[in-house]
Amino acid sequence: MYAKKFVLGFLASFSGLSLISFIVSYFSRSFAQTMPVIGNNPLLFHSLVVAPSEELMFRFFLPLLFMVFFGIDYILGGIVSAVFFGLAHFWAYQQNNAAMLTAVIAGGWQALIVYLFSDREDSFTFKPGLLCAILGHGVYNSLVTLAPELLLPAAIASASAFAGLYLLDVGRENL
């Protein structure tokens, strides 16, 4: 169960982020970007430092804060923190409103991934939804930084893999 949700969640997170970025950039002529910083290893920086840090802040800490102080559901807290996620990209995206809108939509998508792919039967566990969101974000950031020309083929491949695995799973449950 964990492995199935993990694989489906990761594929949904990565392909969703990539497709959101392409759709918004098609309409607004802004393109996905990551910070032009980087230290000595951009791949490790984006996949193991940036992605976990942003996901833990905006998909874990802030929604929990809203849940505790305002008594709202995770999904509502996640959507509110997606707005903060967009605002946090104000400087990174050079005040480009369309790029910030991409970040808000992507934040909402990631909150949805955490909610849908986490175990919620007895208690809300964040497992494995939060890890899926971290890995999806990490792979997306790494591709945008290192090989943006591979982003669209990789997004289409992972969306197809998601659809195939999901249909197989539904078909097996109906047998």
Added chain:
Amino acid sequence: MEEIEHPFDAYIFASLGVVIFLFNMLGLLYEGNIRDLMVYVIYAVAQVMSLVFGAFLIQSYNSRGA
């Protein structure tokens, strides 16, 4: 009110990020690249604070429901 469990899988993965941060921090200090170092520091502090305060918030949420 449903309870919330700690996401230990994400905690373990995030702790890898802290290790990478410490490893790269030494390299950046050696090169004197303070700008990149500060970006690493901001991300690492945000990550550790989110983990610690998130864990406290889970305890608080669960104890309120008990």
